[in-house]
Amino acid sequence: MEERNIVYLTRKIDFCASHRYIIEELSQEENFRLFGKCSYRHGHGHNYSLEVTVKGVTDPKTGMVINLSELDRILRSKVVDVLDHKFINVDVPCFEKKIPTTENIAIFIWDSIVGTLHGCQLHRVRLFEDPYLFAEYYGE
Amino acid sequence: MEERNIVYLTRKIDFCASHRYIIEELSQEENFRLFGKCSYRHGHGHNYSLEVTVKGVTDPKTGMVINLSELDRILRSKVVDVLDHKFINVDVPCFEKKIPTTENIAIFIWDSIVGTLHGCQLHRVRLFEDPYLFAEYYGE
């Protein structure tokens, strides 16, 4: 019954955004000590790469875990439309108070898409801030 | 007894091939609705990247989980010779009826090599169709 095979399928998309790391209760010096250049007030930006992994049994007819056009539609409406070309601290309500670290944005993306999938499960969100730093979240 | 350490070793190889997604029972319009451009009859192609991960205890003398020349020999005969520069739907019997999605090719590669390894276990097959889509299969 090879049709019962469980496969993990990952889609990668890119978006760009800006952010800053500032805890308003702290002074500029304390913020710099904690966050370095990320604490500059006017923000800075990144080309983020996002890998979303879903887990499921392949459909015996189509050979697919999920139809990619469906997954792409979800990622466009839940991630790209919300985060792409935005200043995350200012344009995304969830981050008005919360620091938009790679960790926190990964969790935010998980929460945004976990309820939208049918016929397969969200397995992992992996977010690269740049090629040298990434966070992974499994909903734990 | 550090020699008892379990390490996961991954070899990446590239191959190129063409494929198409067509369910013969469906009309051209239905296939296009299901598979988009992948349903074009004459096929299209990709540079696939394959990562094969084996798991094992390092040999205390050689420091290796598997001799790479052995792993390379297996991947050449079981993967490259079978899939490289081929039209998968036509040239690979297993895909005469089955849709050669990334998911199904990953499973096919797992099945082709899982019985050939000695002294270590096949852990994962990860197949990239392009840098923005990959499937992983663990034999589950």
Place this chain on the structure above:
Amino acid sequence: MEERNIVYLTRKIDFCASHRYIIEELSQEENFRLFGKCSYRHGHGHNYSLEVTVKGVTDPKTGMVINLSELDRILRSKVVDVLDHKFINVDVPCFEKKIPTTENIAIFIWDSIVGTLHGCQLHRVRLFEDPYLFAEYYGE
């Protein structure tokens, strides 16, 4: 007069397609001797990467050599719509008789877009068949 600055702007896009190298007048053996695995009759494929470079003076108001949305529109209609997800030998009339080498496809792309640009010049077409092979054409 910094507004007179000449800048070279390059847009990269990806497409995937399949092809084969066969000279019909030659035997299968002769074709294999000449083209190796590329001579397999059913074709094989690649993820092509295309870099199109235009040269021009930056607009003093917009700071642009060309509006990217205009360049993207041209590349979509002249390149993606024509080559993406196609079997080049069969689906693109120009290659019915001509071998679709990286060299020849680069020339074909140059010829397809050179007349469509306004306010800047086409400078170079660079086409990657894979990360290890690319051809560049300057219209010479």
Place this chain on the structure above:
Amino acid sequence: MEERNIVYLTRKIDFCASHRYIIEELSQEENFRLFGKCSYRHGHGHNYSLEVTVKGVTDPKTGMVINLSELDRILRSKVVDVLDHKFINVDVPCFEKKIPTTENIAIFIWDSIVGTLHGCQLHRVRLFEDPYLFAEYYGE
């Protein structure tokens, strides 16, 4: 006299910054028509990659066109300290009125470093906004 050889040496560095494309004289709609999502008021960001190419004769003793530690020092003080983790429109005076397109930032970097090199010439500044868009400037 092989020591008279002319070599082009390129150093790549990365920095991240945010920017926006807005012509203040135009309405929000006109800006959006011209610049798309880049016209969002709060800005967005990128991981920029910069390749600076110098041209010169290799020193017969050291085999170098320029001592890399010298080139790195220049790039750090003239590029990284000025642009990294900044909101270019706000933090870099030159871009108070000028649109920080990839083209204009490349010219700005050329102008910032061209006078600092000794014993070799600045040949080219190549700036990637992301892997799919780059501008090159040769001081023409």
Place this chain on the structure above:
Amino acid sequence: MEERNIVYLTRKIDFCASHRYIIEELSQEENFRLFGKCSYRHGHGHNYSLEVTVKGVTDPKTGMVINLSELDRILRSKVVDVLDHKFINVDVPCFEKKIPTTENIAIFIWDSIVGTLHGCQLHRVRLFEDPYLFAEYYGE
């Protein structure tokens, strides 16, 4: 209680080093049969890429699993200072007798940093010898 979220954070760093694979008890021919070109006596080298993954709960105030400047400090003192620009067989005591395979270097790096982390756990060391070979170690 979103602050209880467990995130895996990965930092990638590069270093370059040389090594050779020789078992002194074996003849040159036997070493070549076992290790191929890696057995050349004077050694050869690589640009290694190292990905260190830590696992932990994000700090509700900073949104971080670990402060990156702390992780970078550890990687610099425990990995870069020890391995970068070194001939591993000669310059690193641990490898005087042990073959510096990718597997063994990954284990060595795990052992070097596992005791230095506070507030989060070391989850995985992934070491690339080149883009086509990597070893992963989880301390098992």
Place this chain on the structure above:
Amino acid sequence: MEERNIVYLTRKIDFCASHRYIIEELSQEENFRLFGKCSYRHGHGHNYSLEVTVKGVTDPKTGMVINLSELDRILRSKVVDVLDHKFINVDVPCFEKKIPTTENIAIFIWDSIVGTLHGCQLHRVRLFEDPYLFAEYYGE
């Protein structure tokens, strides 16, 4: 006469090697001041990437500037067999006295292959020591 088109074709290959930068007449301190960590006596290594560009008219029958199998044969015998898995200062006679900088190795590769090409010209040798440093040589 489209067959008269001039195309630049580039082949990329990888090899790994080790080297060190030491001028024997200088003290260890002076060498360190000049070359930094590259002056460590036992050497270190890199995964080099080499791009060799040839220029020529495409053959009207094959659509090729040069048959890739011929170019690959040349690169294997003149570059890979000579430099791959070697300690350049010790194993390559040309570098017994000469510092094996990226610049000098690029010139060495040019000189090794320039006389071997038939029907097309060597245009450029581009050598990456790592993704952040490369030298280009045009035989000037």
